[in-house]
Amino acid sequence: MNWRDYIATDPDVCHGKACIKGTRVMVSVILDNLAAGLSFEEILHSYPALTREAIAAAIAYAAELASERVVPLPA
Numbered sequence: 396m397n398w399r400d401y402i403a404t405d406p407d408v409c410h411g412k413a414c415i416k417g418t419r420v421m422v423s424v425i426l427d428n429l430a431a432g433l434s435f436e437e438i439l440h441s442y443p444a445l446t447r448e449a450i451a452a453a454i455a456y457a458a459e460l461a462s463e464r465v466v467p468l469p470a
Contacts, residue, residue, distance in 0.1 A: 401452035
């Protein structure tokens with residue numbers, strides 16, 4: 396899967412934050428829901444415009460961002 400097929404930024408949509416294409420659902424919202432323990436099914440119920448592939452793309456996008464940036468953590 397290529398997350399670029401599902402995620403876009405547009406300065407006129409959600410202040411340019413990464414969103415699922417064709418929606419105003421920000422990637423950060425999907426990731427926040429996953430971090431809170433919601434299942435794919437629960438997220439899909441809350442955001443019917445999404446697909447399972449879009450949620451997986453959000454995870455892939457986050458994984459790529461995490462591999463590109465080093466964030467120092469306290470010891």
